[in-house]
Amino acid sequence: MASERYNAPARERHWQQVWETADIFRAANDASGPKCYVLEMFPYPSGRIHMGHVRNYTMGDVFARYKRAKGFNVLHPMGWDAFGMPAENAAIERKTHPAKWTYANIEAMKAQLKSMGLSLDWSRELATCDPSYYAQQQKLFLDLLAKGLAYRKSSKVNWDPVDNTVLANEQVIDGRGWRSGALVETRELTQWFFRITHYSDELLEALATLDKWPEKVRLMQANWIGRSEGMLVRWGLDKRSAPQGSTEIEVYTTRPDTLYGASFLAISPDHPLAKKAAEKDRKLAAFCEECRRMGTSVAELETAEKKGYDTGIRARHPLDKDWLLPIWVANFVLMDYGTGAIFGCPSGDQRDLDFARAYDLPVVPVILPPGEDAATFTIGTEAYDGDGTMINSDFLDGLDTKAAFEAVATKLEQKTLGDRPVGARKVNYRLRDWGISRQRYWGCPIPVVHCPSCGVVPVPAKDLPVRLPEDATFDKPGNPLDRHPTWKHVDCPTCGGKATRETDTMDTFVDSSWYYVRFTAPDAPTPVDARAAQYWLPVDQYIGGIEHAILHLLYSRFFYRAMSDAGHGAKNLREPFAALFTQGMVTHETYKSDAGAWLLPSEVRLEGEGGERRAVEIASGRPAAIGAIEKMSKSKKNLVDPDDIIAQWGADCARWFMLSDSPPERDVIWTEAGVAGAGRFIQRLWRLVEEMADKAAAKGAARPTEFGAEAEALRRTAHRTLDQVSRNIETLRFNVAVAQIYELANAISGMLSKSSAGLDWALREATEIIVQAIGPMMPHLAEECWARLGYNTLIANQPWPAAEPGLLVDDSVTIAVQVNGKRRDELTIARSAGNDEIEAAVLELEPVIRALEGRPVKKIIVVPQRIVNVVA
RNA sequence: GCGGACGUGGUGGAACUGGUAGACACACAGGACUUAAAAUCCUGAGGCGGCAACGCCGUGUGGGUUCGAUCCCCACCGUCCGCACCA
Numbered sequence: 001m002a003s004e005r006y007n008a009p010a011r012e013r014h015w016q017q018v019w020e021t022a023d024i025f026r027a028a029n030d031a032s033g034p035k036c037y038v039l040e041m042f043p044y045p046s047g048r049i050h051m052g053h054v055r056n057y058t059m060g061d062v063f064a065r066y067k068r069a070k071g072f073n074v075l076h077p078m079g080w081d082a083f084g085m086p087a088e089n090a091a092i093e094r095k096t097h098p099a100k101w102t103y104a105n106i107e108a109m110k111a112q113l114k115s116m117g118l119s120l121d122w123s124r125e126l127a128t129c130d131p132s133y134y135a136q137q138q139k140l141f142l143d144l145l146a147k148g149l150a151y152r153k154s155s156k157v158n159w160d161p162v163d164n165t166v167l168a169n170e171q172v173i174d175g176r177g178w179r180s181g182a183l184v185e186t187r188e189l190t191q192w193f194f195r196i197t198h199y200s201d202e203l204l205e206a207l208a209t210l211d212k213w214p215e216k217v218r219l220m221q222a223n224w225i226g227r228s229e230g231m232l233v234r235w236g237l238d239k240r241s242a243p244q245g246s247t248e249i250e251v252y253t254t255r256p257d258t259l260y261g262a263s264f265l266a267i268s269p270d271h272p273l274a275k276k277a278a279e280k281d282r283k284l285a286a287f288c289e290e291c292r293r294m295g296t297s298v299a300e301l302e303t304a305e306k307k308g309y310d311t312g313i314r315a316r317h318p319l320d321k322d323w324l325l326p327i328w329v330a331n332f333v334l335m336d337y338g339t340g341a342i343f344g345c346p347s348g349d350q351r352d353l354d355f356a357r358a359y360d361l362p363v364v365p366v367i368l369p370p371g372e373d374a375a376t377f378t379i380g381t382e383a384y385d386g387d388g389t390m391i392n393s394d395f396l397d398g399l400d401t402k403a404a405f406e407a408v409a410t411k412l413e414q415k416t417l418g419d420r421p422v423g424a425r426k427v428n429y430r431l432r433d434w435g436i437s438r439q440r441y442w443g444c445p446i447p448v449v450h451c452p453s454c455g456v457v458p459v460p461a462k463d464l465p466v467r468l469p470e471d472a473t474f475d476k477p478g479n480p481l482d483r484h485p486t487w488k489h490v491d492c493p494t495c496g497g498k499a500t501r502e503t504d505t506m507d508t509f510v511d512s513s514w515y516y517v518r519f520t521a522p523d524a525p526t527p528v529d530a531r532a533a534q535y536w537l538p539v540d541q542y543i544g545g546i547e548h549a550i551l552h553l554l555y556s557r558f559f560y561r562a563m564s565d566a567g568h569g570a571k572n573l574r575e576p577f578a579a580l581f582t583q584g585m586v587t588h589e590t591y592k593s594d595a596g597a598w599l600l601p602s603e604v605r606l607e608g609e610g611g612e613r614r615a616v617e618i619a620s621g622r623p624a625a626i627g628a629i630e631k632m633s634k635s636k637k638n639l640v641d642p643d644d645i646i647a648q649w650g651a652d653c654a655r656w657f658m659l660s661d662s663p664p665e666r667d668v669i670w671t672e673a674g675v676a677g678a679g680r681f682i683q684r685l686w687r688l689v690e691e692m693a694d695k696a697a698a699k700g701a702a703r704p705t706e707f708g709a710e711a712e713a714l715r716r717t718a719h720r721t722l723d724q725v726s727r728n729i730e731t732l733r734f735n736v737a738v739a740q741i742y743e744l745a746n747a748i749s750g751m752l753s754k755s756s757a758g759l760d761w762a763l764r765e766a767t768e769i770i771v772q773a774i775g776p777m778m779p780h781l782a783e784e785c786w787a788r789l790g791y792n793t794l795i796a797n798q799p800w801p802a803a804e805p806g807l808l809v810d811d812s813v814t815i816a817v818q819v820n821g822k823r824r825d826e827l828t829i830a831r832s833a834g835n836d837e838i839e840a841a842v843l844e845l846e847p848v849i850r851a852l853e854g855r856p857v858k859k860i861i862v863v864p865q866r867i868v869n870v871v872a
Numbered sequence: 873g874c875g876g877a878c879g880u881g882g883u884g885g886a887a888c889u890g891g892u893a894g895a896c897a898c899a900c901a902g903g904a905c906u907u908a909a910a911a912u913c914c915u916g917a918g919g920c921g922g923c924a925a926c927g928c929c930g931u932g933u934g935g936g937u938u939c940g941a942u943c944c945c946c947a948c949c950g951u952c953c954g955c956a957c958c959a
Contacts, residue, residue, distance in 0.1 A: 005911095219876065220954055228958075253959060266959090306957080332957040342959040350873080351957060430958055549954080661884045661897060669884075673898060680911095681897090687912090739886070739896035746896090749913095816892035821940045823892055847926095861939050867891040871939050 006686035008650025012780040016117055024796055025119045027075040029521070029532045036072035037536050038064040039516055041544030041552070042079045045105040045127075046086060049112045051586040051632055051658075051670060052545070054642050058655045058777075059583055059664055059734065060543045061118045065776035066729045068119065069800035075536055077519040078113065078120045080106050082129035083508045085163055085179060088442045091474040098442040099470070102129055112643060116651045117779050119796070124522045128511035133518065134444040135465030136527035137511065142447060142458045143566035149195045150436075152456060156270075156336070157435055159187040164477055165439045166191060168507060169432050170224075170551050178551075186292075191437040192446055192504060196558045200225055200429040202574070203557055212579035214665075217549045224550050226430025230254035231409055232339065233423045235265065238314035238324055243276045248417060249315055249327070252338030252428060256412065257404035260393035261345040261366035263356055265315050266308065266330035268340040274329045277311045284309055284329065291331040306355045307331045318412060318422045319394070330355065338428055346383065353383040366393050367401060434555065436507040441472050441480040443505030451492035451499035460493050466501065479503055512552055513559035516542075516576060517569070528568040537570045538578040546582040553580070581732055584667040586658075588638040590627035593617050598637035599624055601672075602644075629669055640670055652778035653678045659734040659777055682781055685745060685774070689785040691752060692767040695760060707758035710751065714759070717747045718766035719807035725773045726800065738777070744770050772801050817842050818869040819851040827868065835862045842868050 019025065040060035043053055064076040080102075087098035094101070106127060113120070126133055144150040158167040162182035166189065171178045196203075204225045207218045234250050251265065267274050269288035278285035287309040308328040317323035325343070332351060333342055346356035347365040356363050365379050367388040374391050387401040395411075396404045412423025437446070445466040447459040459466055469487040472480040481487060481503040492499035514527075520536040521529030544552075560576040563569055591599040594617075604615040604624050615624040632639050645654045657678040662668035707715065721744040728737035748766050751759060768789060775782040775795050786795040814828045815838075825847040829838060839860045842848055848870060855872040862868050 216876065216954080223875070223955055226955090226958065230959080251959080255959080330957095332959095334958070337958050339959095344959085349959075351959085428958080430955095546953085663885075666878095666885095671884095671898080674884085677898060683911090735884090736886070736896090742896050814892085818892085818940070821938095826892065850926095859939075861891095863891060863940095867940080869891085869939050 006683055006781070006784065008652060008682065008780070009647055011784050012115070012117060012646075012650050012652065015780045015783045016114060018783070018794070019117075019119075019796060022794065024794070025076065025121050026123050027073065027077075027121045029535060031073040034072050035075065035536060036064075036067040036541075037075045037516075037520075037539045038067065038541050039077070039519070039539045039543070041542075041548065042081050042512070042515060043109065044081045044084060044086070045102055045109055047105040047108060049109055049642055051640055051642060053113075054116065054654055055586055055658045055664075055668065056543060056545070056583055057113065057116060057118055058658045059581070059732065060541075061116075061120075061655075061779075062659065062729060062734060062776040063541055063543075063732065065119050065779060065796065066726075066800065068796075069772075069775065069798065071799060074119075075124075075519070076118075076120055077124040077522075078118070078122065079125055079515055079519065080109075080127040080129075081508065081512050081515070082106065082127040083134075083443045083505075083511055085165075085440065085442070087129075088440060088474065091442075095474075097470070098474075099129065102127075102442075115646050116642075116655070119779070124519050126515065126518060126522050128444075128508070128515060129442070131465050131467055132523075133515075134511070136518065136524075137444050137506070137514070138447040138459070138464050138466060139461070140514065140527050140563050140566065140568060141444075141506070141510075142461075143568070144194065144562055145448070145458060147562075147566050149198065149562045149566070150192060151195065152190060152192050154188060154190040155435075156186050157189050157191055158184045159189075161185055163440075164479075166435060166437055168435045168509075170434075170554070171507075171509075189437075191435050192502075192506075193433040193435050194510075194558070194562065196434045196555075197429060197431055199558055199561050200227070200431050201427070202561065203431075203554070206557075206575060210575060210577075210580070213577075214580065214582055217546070217553065217580060217582060220549045221554055224431065224554065228254050228428050228430075230338075230426060230428060231256045231412065231423045232426045233259075233318055233343070233412060234417050234420070235315040235318055235325075235343075236417055238316060241312055241314045243273070243280065243313070246273055246276060246313075249273055249341055250339045251341045251343050252426065253343060254428075255345065255348060255405075256408040256423065257390070257396065257401055258345040258348045258366050259317075259319060259343070259408055260396065261347045261364050262317065262325060262343045263346055263362040263364065264325055264344045264359075265327045266333050266342050266344055266355070267311075267327060268333040268335040269329055269331065270335040271329075271333075271340045273313070273327070273341075274311065277313060277329075281311070284311060288329060291329075306351065306358060308355060308359055310359075318415065318417070319408075326361075328355075328359070336432065337430070347379045348383055348385050350383045350385070353379065353381075357381075364392050366391060434507075434558070436510055437504035438507055439479040439482070439503075440505055441468065441474070443508060444511060445481070446502040446504050446506055448502045449490055449492060449499045450502065451495060451497060453497055454492055454494045454499075457492055457494050457499070463493070481505070509552060509555050510559070513556045514563060516556075517560070517563070526568070527563070530570075533570040537573055538576050541579045541581065542577040543581045543583060545585070549582070553577070581664070583664050584662065585631045586670055587629050587667050588632050588640060588670045589629050590636045590638045591615050592625045592627055593620070594622050594624065598635070600637050601640055606672075631667075632670070645675065649675055649679050650682070650780070652781045653682055656681065656738070656778055660738045661735055663735050664732055681742070681745070682778070684749075685770070685781065686785070688745065688748060688752070689767060689771065689788050692763060693788045693790065695755075695763070701757070701761055701764075704758045704761055707762060708756060710754065711756065711758035711762035714747060714751055714762045714766055715804075716807050716810065717744060718762075718769045719803040722769050722773060722801060723803040723808055726803070729776060734777070737773075741770060741773055744773070769801060771795065772798065813865045815865060816867045817845060817848060818867060819848055820872060821869060822851070824848055824851045831865065835864075838862050838868060842870060 038060055040056050064074050068074045082102050087102045090101045091098045158172050160167050160177035160180050160182055162180035167177055172184050177184055204227055207222055230253050232250055232252055234248050236248050237246055269291040278288050308330040311327050313327040314324040315327055344352035346353040346363040363379050368374050368377055368391045369384055369388045390396040390399045390404045413421050415422040447466045449457045451457050469484055472484055488501040488503055490499055490501055516539050517528055521532035556576055561574055591604045593599050605618050607614045615626050617624045630636055657675050721740050724740050725737045771782055771785040782795045811831055812828055813831050814826050816823050817825045817827050825845045852872050858871045860870050
């Protein structure tokens with residue numbers, strides 16, 4: 001029979017239809033048997049999927065299909081992270097409505113995702129901008145409010161002047177807004193917060209239980225939470241110098257052991273004491289003002305000098321009532337960490353040392369590094385912050401650092417100032433509460449009403465959801481909800497008086513903090529269906545980008561706990577994602593025209609090879625520059641459109657290429673050659689299956705009793721491949737699984753020209769195995785091959801084949817033979833051979849005798865089934 | 873500055889728990905088929921020396937542990953990532 005090329009795009013549409021009609025990917029909440037919840041981070045509906053999505057969803061799909069074949073009840077849903085700024089910006093630019101823009105995008109992207117052949121349960125599709133979703137989120141908010149986990153406060157916040165909204169700390173990267181890239185300003189505003197700090201310790205501690213998360217992500221979260229153990233220490237103020245009514249100041253320190261090395265106190269320009277002192281000191285007031293104007297961007301911090309101003313106020317050392325220390329206002333002290341006040345120990349802290357040197361303050365060494373002599377040790381330009389032996393420290397002298405910490409801590413806890421202890425042990429966290437207010441339209445409305453007489457009043461359940469008004473205008477900057485003529489004006493639910501709605505909407509990260517829970521029962525009348533959540537959660541395998549290591553993943557860990565504590569979760573579950581995998585980015589070469597404009601890969605023609613590679617701009621015929629390989633981005637135009645690839649090569653080809661070569665956690669370089677290689681393999685596999693299918697004799701033939709050596713070897717290869725592919729899919733090592741499938745394909749090809757009863761049967765078996773093995777990765781091709789092999793079932797419904805254990809182990813093994821650690825030969829011997837037998841055989845090998853050069857053998861090391869080393 | 877990861881042929885990468893380094897793929901070269909091309913198939917290849925058998929060298933650099941190190945330890949170099957005036 002003449003082979004025809006496999007027409008991937010056409011056949012893929014066919015099989016997608018078949019799957020959809022059979023509705024085989026719908027997950028049942030009431031199924032018995034083991035469940036497996038596979039989830040990829042849901043996309044923002046920007047309008048088109050990009051290659052990053054293709055990679056992410058392919059990985060998830062391979063895992064989901066594999067688990068399905070392994071007999072799990074798999075939940076593999078998809079939805080849309082649909083609130084957010086781009087919709088609003090589109091509304092401004094194109095004079096459309098965010099909802100219209102968003103839903104049109106969803107429709108387009110859904111079609112694209114479907115063309116990828118993903119095994120998704122579309123019946124659970126949700127969009128976070130849909131009132132049916134955000135209504136439930138508003139209920140959650142109110143329950144958190146009732147629990148004190150949501151609250152309102154005035155504080156300094158990060159203001160993004162381009163997006164005209166507040167940002168959470170996690171959303172400020174290098175002093176810039178995470179979306180807009182604008183330098184963030186500081187503003188004092190009254191905002192809504194989630195009390196994530198209530199869970200600081202739990203979020204940190206529980207990281208240790210997440211053994212299926214990347215170490216890197218856990219570390220990043222631990223650093224972000226930033227736990228430190230220290231003490232709050234109260235210092236009495238010298239009455240003569242202190243402002244009226246100020247009697248003490250409290251500092252936070254992690255190094256109370258260095259208290260005798262203190263030479264000054266420093267407070268933030270925003271510290272109440274600084275403000276009070278500034279009332280009477282114009283120069284100080286000016287200094288504080290100057291500090292506030294200083295930016296907080298990285299560049300500014302790096303160049304900023306340590307600046308201070310002596311308030312003239314003096315504080316009494318907590319361990320020595322006769323020791324007065326100056327209190328300075330310093331530009332490097334942060335009001336929102338600790339107490340906004342520190343004591344400076346210049347010998348033990350580089351920053352304090354710099355400050356002391358600049359203002360000529362005392363530098364007293366209190367910790368003697370190991371190996372140094374107390375008589376000669378001095379601090380020059382470098383502080384010593386390590387451990388050592390205490391010196392110049394009164395009752396602490398001679399103790400080591402840890403013991404000194406304990407001794408001071410105990411003493412400070414016993415000593416009193418006024419009627420309270422001078423010191424108290426305190427654990428501090430870097431983590432701040434999550435500011436969720438956004439001054440934007442396209443987000444979930446915060447369901448409260450502000451009443452002049454009743455204060456903040458929750459919107460009653462019967463009035464939920466608080467819907468976004470559809471007739472908002474986007475022609476002016478600022479919050480469309482705030483300037484809407486009628487929307488915000490309501491009667492107070494409590495007293496009935498005139499009141500106004502909250503016009504802030506929630507950070508979109510709130511939406512994505514619980515969507516995985518909603519997927520378990522997307523139509524439930526309550527936010528969470530307890531039974532469904534209990535059955536499906538936690539997510540068994542979560543896959544997404546590393547960029548969410550802190551943001552989304554920390555928020556979700558918090559929010560899941562908070563909603564559980566408010567009564568919406570699965571019992572005895574604290575962590576929503578049991579296993580996390582962070583995949584690498586998709587990168588591509590960049591091209592620039594001689595006019596300096598970025599060019600799409602499709603706009604250039606590549607010529608030559610190796611060091612001679614050139615790019616030519618097709619339109620102009622002029623040479624173009626080949627630039628660095630970078631993450632695919634609109635700005636650099638190094639984009640390849642998944643639609644084009646799927647139309648030309650098919651989804652299976654794109655999927656296979658995404659899985660090949662690069663380890664999934666690393667970046668993959670998209671190349672035309674790589675895609676073509678994947679395409680070639682598809683055709684090759686198809687030809688192989690056609691040829692097999694035509695070997696009619698093997699189909700349904702009885703299993704031979706004797707196979708013969710070649711058939712036996714092929715069977716071993718096939719079953720070993722099956723075994724290894726299974727394990728590599730299980731551990732998401734797709735590139736290795738792909739390589740093993742190639743090996744099996746090579747082994748089958750090598751045998752195709754030969755024929756015997758045993759070999760025909762083994763070939764048929766091996767072919768069926770390879771078709772099943774590619775099933776999760778290239779599902780359409782697998783169906784096509786399965787059908788071509790004569791089956792009228794769906795391979796998507798076939799159980800994963802089991803490897804025959806007997807074929808995974810050989811009777812004989814080939815082991816390496818070394819002389820003095822250098823490989824000289826190899827030896828094939830019965831697996832059961834004893835050490836004596838192996839030793840004897842090794843010593844007779846010609847290369848061994850030669851390498852020994854007549855020297856006597858000192859000993860022979862035999863590692864069974866691995867290696868033999870003859871030591872001479 | 874602090875913390876972490878990584879470094880293997882021309883390229884992407886593989887190597888189980890310390891046990892034959894370079895699987896598999898891409899690119900390349902030679903050959904077959906073809907009027908020709910495409911497609912396909914076969915063969916070759918880490919480097920150096922050698923006709924070959926074979927020998928020597930080889931996983932960023934330098935040391936160490938070990939019968940044996942890509943893997944463990946120490947130091948250094950380079951790349952990438954995260955955090956960063958955090959008291």
